[in-house]
Amino acid sequence: MFKQALRTCAKSTLTIVLVCFTASTFSQESKTNSLLEYTHAGKAYPPVFFVSNIEDKRFTQKLEEFKAFSLLDEKAVGIPIGLRILKGHRTKQDGTQFSSLMLSASTLGIIPVVSNTEFKVRYDVFVQGKSIANYEYTMDSTDVNNFWTAAYREYETKPSEQQFLEATLARFLNEIKTNKEVQGVFTEYYDYFE
Numbered sequence: 635m636f637k638q639a640l641r642t643c644a645k646s647t648l649t650i651v652l653v654c655f656t657a658s659t660f661s662q663e664s665k666t667n668s669l670l671e672y673t674h675a676g677k678a679y680p681p682v683f684f685v686s687n688i689e690d691k692r693f694t695q696k697l698e699e700f701k702a703f704s705l706l707d708e709k710a711v712g713i714p715i716g717l718r719i720l721k722g723h724r725t726k727q728d729g730t731q732f733s734s735l736m737l738s739a740s741t742l743g744i745i746p747v748v749s750n751t752e753f754k755v756r757y758d759v760f761v762q763g764k765s766i767a768n769y770e771y772t773m774d775s776t777d778v779n780n781f782w783t784a785a786y787r788e789y790e791t792k793p794s795e796q797q798f799l800e801a802t803l804a805r806f807l808n809e810i811k812t813n814k815e816v817q818g819v820f821t822e823y824y825d826y827f828e
Contacts, residue, residue: 671804672702677824679702680827681706682715682716683710683711683716684707685718686720700803700807715819716758716759716760717757717759718756718758719757720756721755721791722754723754724751724752725749726752728750730748730750734746735781743781745781746779746781747780747781748776748778749777749779750774751774753795753798754770754772755798757769757770757802757806766815766816767813769809771805775795
């Protein structure tokens with residue numbers, strides 16, 4: 635009788651744990667999917683002076699496909715509202731690179747140098763040069779380089795970083811949609827420049 639009660643208790647506990655795990659998994663997935671998707675509803679945001687260090691034109695085209703802004707102009711310096719998007723790579727200063735460098739040097743470069751890197755994308759919405767909202771998204775990755783050529787290598791954006799970069803667009807647009815200060819500036823622009 636004791637064994638049967640124990641089995642019943644174990645089965646019900648397992649069922650509760652599975653139900654809780656399944657529910658939390660679905661809630662995480664729906665949160666993530668809602669951040670990665672964006673559909674602009676209503677009037678398009680005003681034209682912005684667009685500044686970016688991202689040379690890939692596909693990124694700008696993808697931003698334009700969302701139809702969130704009425705115009706992204708890289709030459710209209712006189713537009714009061716601006717959007718700046720910057721990407722950057724940074725090698726983390728942790729023990730990984732140093733220990734890997736020492737190991738690689740001791741084998742005369744046979745073993746590659748491993749370093750942890752951080753890929754960061756920063757979005758700034760500014761009015762008359764003053765930032766009113768900024769958002770940063772980061773992704774960690776690992777780089778493997780040859781000891782002898784690492785100093786001469788030019789950093790290129792990896793495919794995984796490119797995918798992350800494009801995914802940040804929807805996240806950024808979802809965040810400015812709920813930012814009261816940014817939405818207030820957009821409304822004020824249309825009050826004056828309809």
